[in-house]
Amino acid sequence: MRKTCLDMVYEMAKADERVFFIGSDLGVGTLDKFKKEIPERFLMEGISEANIVGMAAGMALEGSIPYINTIGVFLTRRCFEQITLDLCLHHLNVRLIGSGGGLVYAPLGPSHLAIEDMAILRCLPNMTILAPADASEMSRLMPLTLEHQGPIYIRLAKGGDAIVTPAEAEYKIGRAVPIRDGNDAVIITTGVGLHVALEAADSLAAQGVRAGVLHMHTVKPVDKEAILQRLQQAPVAVTVEEGVINGGLGSAVAEIVAEANFNPSKKFARIGIPDVFADRYGSQAELMRYYGITAENVADTVKRLAG
Amino acid sequence: MPVNQALSILDKRSLGLRRMIVKTLGAAGRGHLGPAFSLVEIIRALYDHVLRYDANNPSWPLRDRFILSKGHGCVALYVMLAEKGFFNEEELWKLCKFEGLLGGHPEHSTPGVEVSTGSLGHGLPIGTGMALHARRKKENHRVFVVMGDGELGEGSVWEAAMSASKHKLSNLTAIVDYNKSQAYGSTFEVLDLEPLADKWRSFGFETREADGHDVESLAKLFNAKSESGKPVAVICHTVKGRGASFVENNMEWHHKNKIGQDEVSRLMEALEG
Numbered sequence: 001m002r003k004t005c006l007d008m009v010y011e012m013a014k015a016d017e018r019v020f021f022i023g024s025d026l027g028v029g030t031l032d033k034f035k036k037e038i039p040e041r042f043l044m045e046g047i048s049e050a051n052i053v054g055m056a057a058g059m060a061l062e063g064s065i066p067y068i069n070t071i072g073v074f075l076t077r078r079c080f081e082q083i084t085l086d087l088c089l090h091h092l093n094v095r096l097i098g099s100g101g102g103l104v105y106a107p108l109g110p111s112h113l114a115i116e117d118m119a120i121l122r123c124l125p126n127m128t129i130l131a132p133a134d135a136s137e138m139s140r141l142m143p144l145t146l147e148h149q150g151p152i153y154i155r156l157a158k159g160g161d162a163i164v165t166p167a168e169a170e171y172k173i174g175r176a177v178p179i180r181d182g183n184d185a186v187i188i189t190t191g192v193g194l195h196v197a198l199e200a201a202d203s204l205a206a207q208g209v210r211a212g213v214l215h216m217h218t219v220k221p222v223d224k225e226a227i228l229q230r231l232q233q234a235p236v237a238v239t240v241e242e243g244v245i246n247g248g249l250g251s252a253v254a255e256i257v258a259e260a261n262f263n264p265s266k267k268f269a270r271i272g273i274p275d276v277f278a279d280r281y282g283s284q285a286e287l288m289r290y291y292g293i294t295a296e297n298v299a300d301t302v303k304r305l306a307g
Numbered sequence: 308m309p310v311n312q313a314l315s316i317l318d319k320r321s322l323g324l325r326r327m328i329v330k331t332l333g334a335a336g337r338g339h340l341g342p343a344f345s346l347v348e349i350i351r352a353l354y355d356h357v358l359r360y361d362a363n364n365p366s367w368p369l370r371d372r373f374i375l376s377k378g379h380g381c382v383a384l385y386v387m388l389a390e391k392g393f394f395n396e397e398e399l400w401k402l403c404k405f406e407g408l409l410g411g412h413p414e415h416s417t418p419g420v421e422v423s424t425g426s427l428g429h430g431l432p433i434g435t436g437m438a439l440h441a442r443r444k445k446e447n448h449r450v451f452v453v454m455g456d457g458e459l460g461e462g463s464v465w466e467a468a469m470s471a472s473k474h475k476l477s478n479l480t481a482i483v484d485y486n487k488s489q490a491y492g493s494t495f496e497v498l499d500l501e502p503l504a505d506k507w508r509s510f511g512f513e514t515r516e517a518d519g520h521d522v523e524s525l526a527k528l529f530n531a532k533s534e535s536g537k538p539v540a541v542i543c544h545t546v547k548g549r550g551a552s553f554v555e556n557n558m559e560w561h562h563k564n565k566i567g568q569d570e571v572s573r574l575m576e577a578l579e580g
Contacts, residue, residue, distance in 0.1 A: 045473075054435070086429055086433060
């Protein structure tokens, strides 16, 4: 997914001279081709994230479209103010590509986990948040980022994820992708949570529960219409995300559920990282299990709510 | 370099601009007077003698870019922008009012204001991006960023300084309003910046120092292109609150929540010249 994303930045840069690439201190060899062929629009600025975001703002104010890439947690947590004021307040076309979204850096501990990225960015006016589920979806979304107005955060997963998104669906920023039909319940998810959701839906189907899966590659602006449409039909809704449940996709859906004032009321639960700092290392998969971001827990939760 | 007392006797224009600042803050009944007063001659040198702009077309592509990173000094800028015709002078009397255009910190929605500032340490990174962009696009306008001395406590300033230096952005000029005081007290006590000129030099800037109330020498230094191919830093030695003796270096006038008409009258009297 990361390779697809960065390769596409290079392809877009070749075709559009507004595109710049800015890295902090990325791995040796990153986008060498870009650097060699378009050196005047390739920048590697060192470990100075606040400066890089401001610098990108200055370039975007002049009409460029800078794509910044560094570790997601430093981009979002450290630069929250630069993102808020320099990018969102000025409504600038800067694209933030956050590596290691979610629990990818599990072995490195809480300092490296980009788990509150979507929660903290979701409250910012003008911000758009993208979390594709696989490389195929990334390749369909990236070209759309070129003409989109305003800042975008693009969350990268670990990479190597199986392709599960449908090629035939219409891809539009802000538009949910219905992945599976089923009205007994709806599982609403984003990013690689889609893999967990699909596995859960399979398991539920085997038990006679038809769970629909709605995938939100865009967490903000959230496709309220699609969510409400699914909620009208399904008595149970469960959200799945590889991020904190406070403020992320689950919160966005909770707000929609609550304000819809359904009668009779819907059953609803959020699955994600609880309100604690990670106290374990290990692998991404181990931490996902630790927090219950698993197909088994999703399926059990759906069944429990369905009563 | 201390302020040259002989040169810093304020002329008619400097006094007039300060009277407009007082009138503006008086209408709002609040605001940052000290930080605006220390900035007047810097703004004056830039807008009267250095910057390329068109008040009728604020986004004229060939304009020089100016960023007031120490956004709390904005009333000095507002007064100048109104005088130059970027917007109607009447807007000044609605400072910080619900129906007005101008707030207590600059917003890019205001004609002539390039970048919204207020939170410190943002101006130099943005200016670096602008200068880098101009360089890459072979455009020949210049970028000027005015920072406060207290603002130099922000790490992002020095991150940007390293970047600007790396890219040899000779089209970028960092200007420091060095009035040696910040909200709590003197910079020497709160967070000493010395040796300030050496710091900028060591970060790769062609560094100049000036009496920050001497318009002629400021204009000369701002106009002078980089000789070394490095970005330029101009350290302007100023006096906070310059213009009225009871305000000068008086911390109470960094920011006031309430500026009464009696204070306005007293200031106006002091600025009669």
